[in-house]
Amino acid sequence: MSDNSNSFVRHEMLSERAPPIGERGVLKWARENLFSSVFNTIMTIASVWVIYSIAVGAAPWFFNGVWNAKTTRECYEILDGVNGACFAVLQERFPQLIYGFKYPSTEYWRPNLATILLLVALAPVLFRRLPKGLLGFSVIYPFLAYWLIWGGTILIPTVAFVGCCIGVACYRKFSSGAFVTAIILGLFSAYLCWFLGGYLISWNNDFLSLKEVPSRDMGGFMLNLLLGTIAVSLSIPLGITLALGRQSNMPIIKWICVVFIEFIRGVPLITLLFVANVILAFFFPPETSIDLILRVIIMMTFFNSAYIAEVVRGGLAALPSGQYEAANSLGLDYSQSMRFIILPQALKISIPGIVNVSVGMLKDTTLVSIISMFDLVGMIRGPILSSTDWNGVYWELFGAAAAIFFVVCFTVSKYSQWLERQLETGKH
Amino acid sequence: MNTSQISRRDNFQLSMLLNDKRYRSYTFQLFALIVLICIMAYLGKNLLENLAAAGLNISYNFLGEASGYDINQRLIEYDSQSTHLRAAFVGVLNTLLVAFLGCIMATIFGVTAGILRLSNNWIVAKLMMIYVEIFRNVPVLIWILIIHSVFLTILPQPKAFRGENPEASMLWDAFAFTGRGIYTPKPIFYDGSSIVIATFILSIIGIFVFRSYARKKLYGTGQLIETRWTSVAIFFIPTLLVYFIMGNPIGLEYPELKGFNFKGGIYARGSLISLWFALSIYTGAFIAEVVRAGIQSVDQGQSEAAGALGLRSNLVMNLVILPQALRVIVPPLISFYLNITKNSSLALAVGYMDITGTLGGITLNQTGRAIEAVLLLMLFYLVISLSISAIMNVYNRSIMLKER
Numbered sequence: 001m002s003d004n005s006n007s008f009v010r011h012e013m014l015s016e017r018a019p020p021i022g023e024r025g026v027l028k029w030a031r032e033n034l035f036s037s038v039f040n041t042i043m044t045i046a047s048v049w050v051i052y053s054i055a056v057g058a059a060p061w062f063f064n065g066v067w068n069a070k071t072t073r074e075c076y077e078i079l080d081g082v083n084g085a086c087f088a089v090l091q092e093r094f095p096q097l098i099y100g101f102k103y104p105s106t107e108y109w110r111p112n113l114a115t116i117l118l119l120v121a122l123a124p125v126l127f128r129r130l131p132k133g134l135l136g137f138s139v140i141y142p143f144l145a146y147w148l149i150w151g152g153t154i155l156i157p158t159v160a161f162v163g164c165c166i167g168v169a170c171y172r173k174f175s176s177g178a179f180v181t182a183i184i185l186g187l188f189s190a191y192l193c194w195f196l197g198g199y200l201i202s203w204n205n206d207f208l209s210l211k212e213v214p215s216r217d218m219g220g221f222m223l224n225l226l227l228g229t230i231a232v233s234l235s236i237p238l239g240i241t242l243a244l245g246r247q248s249n250m251p252i253i254k255w256i257c258v259v260f261i262e263f264i265r266g267v268p269l270i271t272l273l274f275v276a277n278v279i280l281a282f283f284f285p286p287e288t289s290i291d292l293i294l295r296v297i298i299m300m301t302f303f304n305s306a307y308i309a310e311v312v313r314g315g316l317a318a319l320p321s322g323q324y325e326a327a328n329s330l331g332l333d334y335s336q337s338m339r340f341i342i343l344p345q346a347l348k349i350s351i352p353g354i355v356n357v358s359v360g361m362l363k364d365t366t367l368v369s370i371i372s373m374f375d376l377v378g379m380i381r382g383p384i385l386s387s388t389d390w391n392g393v394y395w396e397l398f399g400a401a402a403a404i405f406f407v408v409c410f411t412v413s414k415y416s417q418w419l420e421r422q423l424e425t426g427k428h
Numbered sequence: 429m430n431t432s433q434i435s436r437r438d439n440f441q442l443s444m445l446l447n448d449k450r451y452r453s454y455t456f457q458l459f460a461l462i463v464l465i466c467i468m469a470y471l472g473k474n475l476l477e478n479l480a481a482a483g484l485n486i487s488y489n490f491l492g493e494a495s496g497y498d499i500n501q502r503l504i505e506y507d508s509q510s511t512h513l514r515a516a517f518v519g520v521l522n523t524l525l526v527a528f529l530g531c532i533m534a535t536i537f538g539v540t541a542g543i544l545r546l547s548n549n550w551i552v553a554k555l556m557m558i559y560v561e562i563f564r565n566v567p568v569l570i571w572i573l574i575i576h577s578v579f580l581t582i583l584p585q586p587k588a589f590r591g592e593n594p595e596a597s598m599l600w601d602a603f604a605f606t607g608r609g610i611y612t613p614k615p616i617f618y619d620g621s622s623i624v625i626a627t628f629i630l631s632i633i634g635i636f637v638f639r640s641y642a643r644k645k646l647y648g649t650g651q652l653i654e655t656r657w658t659s660v661a662i663f664f665i666p667t668l669l670v671y672f673i674m675g676n677p678i679g680l681e682y683p684e685l686k687g688f689n690f691k692g693g694i695y696a697r698g699s700l701i702s703l704w705f706a707l708s709i710y711t712g713a714f715i716a717e718v719v720r721a722g723i724q725s726v727d728q729g730q731s732e733a734a735g736a737l738g739l740r741s742n743l744v745m746n747l748v749i750l751p752q753a754l755r756v757i758v759p760p761l762i763s764f765y766l767n768i769t770k771n772s773s774l775a776l777a778v779g780y781m782d783i784t785g786t787l788g789g790i791t792l793n794q795t796g797r798a799i800e801a802v803l804l805l806m807l808f809y810l811v812i813s814l815s816i817s818a819i820m821n822v823y824n825r826s827i828m829l830k831e832r
Contacts, residue, residue, distance in 0.1 A: 032548075033548065033549060033550040033551075034549060034550060034551060036548065036549075040547075040548075040549050043544075043547070043549050043552050044549060044551055044552070047549075047551045047552050047555050048551065050555065051555070249453075250453045250456060250457050251457070252457040252460055252461055253456070253457060253460050256460065256464060262814070263810065265813070266806075266809060266810040266813035266814060267770070267805075267806045267809045267810055267813075268770035268771065268773040268784075268809055269770075270773045270774065270776070270784060270788075271773070271784070271788065271802060271805050271806050271809065274788060274792075274798075274802045274805070275802055278792075278798040278802070279798055279799055279802055281478075282474070282475050282478045282479065282799065283471045283474050283475055283478075284474060285474055285477075286474070286477055286478055286481055359565070363565075363566070363567035363568070364567065366567040366569045366570060367569060367774070369569070369777075370569075370774070370776055370777060377567075377569055377570060377573070381573070381777075394573075394574075394577040394581070395574075395577070398570055398573055398574045398577070399574075401570050402566045402570050402571075402574065405565065405566050405567055405570065406562065406565045406566050409564075409565035409566070410561065410565045413564075413565065
């Protein structure tokens with residue numbers, strides 16, 4: 001028998017000892033992420049120096065900023081030699097930056113309301129969790145927005161909307177029969193409705209009328225948003241059509257689409273804007289006069305749709321051919337297989353691309369300032385910087401413009417990344 | 429067997445043009461063609477009517493007339509007596525110049541930022557992320573204008589270089605950075621310089637020949653020849669020898685302050701510099717994303733396998749990772765080069781005289797020949813893009829995975 005009385009057996013585990021100070025917390029993190037090697041240390045010091053010098057340069061300029069002044073000179077007097085920004089210009093010219101310098105100031109609530117409603121109308125499209133009933137509002141929205149922004153009697157958009165509804169209803173009713181007959185009947189009934197509506201409008205011109213604002217009075221960031229939204233929303237269906245046309249096995253249709261896409265993609269947007277500015281008017285009948293904003297929208301839609309077509313084509317090409325074959329073997333015809341099998345998958349793949357292209361389009365709307373339209377950049381370069389009051393306030397103005405665009409574009413691209421994660425169905 | 433039943437031809441009926449799949453596509457195409465022709469005819473008719481009403485015609489004679497305006501940044505001889513065609517040509521060269529410089533600089537920015545974004549140094553990676561997000565989400569036109577005003581305000585005016593105790597001084601007495609532009613020394617070629625240049629070109633060819641010889645030897649016999657230092661020697665020694673033997677035939681002309689401005693040397697206008705810098709830093713942000721995605725697309729197992737084979741880390745990068753990453757990186761990279769070329773048309777905003785500024789700007793306004801000028805402008809950009817995409821297709825075919 002062994003004698004256990006002298007031996008000691010530990011009954012409880014010792015608690016863990018804390019790791020050495022260099023192996024935990026901030027120190028460990030810093031050692032691994034900032035100072036893991038000589039080169040890394042140099043990089044860290046260099047970046048800290050960059051951040052420091054930017055902060056030292058910008059902070060006093062930003063925090064000494066003057067928010068209340070009437071002119072640049074007054075700004076400098078308030079600053080009294082201190083390095084500081086002159087943000088007063090943003091405050092004084094805020095309406096100009098946002099709405100342009102001609103939009104009547106009593107009517108600013110209209111574009112504001114239209115923007116808020118735009119978010120409401122976009123919500124059911126962007127977030128699938130929301131009730132589908134809201135989509136009805138999205139359909140009405142374009143007509144409502146037209147009435148809000150351009151003004152005039154509410155009868156014009158109403159007649160347009162009713163015409164569209166009647167056309168679609170007519171098409172639906174006859175679409176079980178011959179396709180061509182249904183299309184022709186739909187178009188005819190819509191046209192008939194618009195034609196009769198024309199009499200109604202000319203008979204009662206002031207019914208629920210808002211003050212009319214001509215297109216050339218639009219400006220500022222509102223114009224950027226307007227051009228971007230309209231061009232993007234028109235160019236998505238057109239781009240999908242072009243992509244399908246390019247994939248088609250009918251040679252004539254394919255070549256029409258290829259030539260259109262490659263031509264548009266081959267030239268810079270600015271040349272297309274030149275076309276809108278000086279040439280496009282030559283192609284319309286002599287008696288018509290189509291205003292510049294509409295011509296620009298036409299060219300921007302063409303431009304964006306060519307790029308969207310390429311994105312969608314990439315999505316179509318990425319689908320395995322088994323999907324096409326499966327659709328065929330189910331006996332679906334072309335439009336059915338596209339609607340139910342191919343496009344839902346192809347568009348899902350192309351969403352990030354479409355969003356990228358659309359953000360690019362919104363950014364490119366600033367180019368209209370070169371053909372002397374007064375969008376956000378055009379307002380800054382034109383009326384504001386050339387005024388005697390605000391001479392030489394480059395940084396504050398362009399910084400503000402950059403900030404506005406950054407907020408909008410960054411939000412949209414974050415949304416697209418979120419949507420990509422949502423749509424991931426996985427392999428199982 | 430009743431085979432005749434199968435090969436029986438249907439009697440053709442007119443309704444089959446719409447309802448039979450075999451003929452329907454012809455109907456559609458014919459319809460599309462007719463619609464297209466009608467639209468074209470309608471637009472053409474409107475154009476002719478409008479031109480007749482305005483008393484205009486389509487004529488390219490204006491290209492031969494004297495332009496009557498001056499271009500301050502030019503690569504070839506040009507004055508206000510030169511023709512509009514020559515002005516357009518100056519513009520073409522200016523476009524190509526800024527596009528070429530921009531492509532090089534954007535690649536440098538983009539590759540650096542893309543690699544640094546993957547760095548395990550937290551602060552560097554975050555800094556690069558901020559750079560990429562800020563530049564990608566703000567219009568390029570705003571960047572061009574901001575950078576232009578930065579150069580105008582930060583860099584000193586030439587008059588700051590004057591006097592006994594100037595506020596600004598030249599870098600090594602050779603480079604002057606002013607708000608009006610950058611002045612650099614200009615090489616001057618005296619007699620005999622052609623021999624030096626020929627030697628230089630020959631020695632570069634020599635390096636390639638030597639390297640391919642060394643590779644052939646390595647693959648053939650397994651014998652490793654030292655190439656790095658030999659290449660450096662071939663690069664420098666013959667050229668320097670000939671340079672001194674010929675008696676220093678290439679000199680430098682330094683820019684000098686004369687009166688209110690610098691004279692001599694190469695002068696790059698501020699508009700060129702700011703456009704160049706803005707385009708490259710903007711496109712660099714996009715290239716950084718492409719480079720990052722390309723490197724991340726190479727499977728981790730590839731570098732582990734290469735390590736298991738005993739390759740050193742630089743060889744892993746050169747022989748295993750890069751060739752696979754480049755397959756993902758190069759096609760979008762080339763389309764970004766194309767974008768730089770197209771975006772260089774924004775030169776108009778800072779007054780740099782590229783093709784859009786000459787042909788699509790002053791020439792258009794002076795002659796009023798809008799249709800002709802814009803058509804030529806589009807044709808130029810179209811030719812450039814189509815040739816670049818042709819090159820890209822050839823490249824894509826050459827790097828396509830060879831599946832067996």
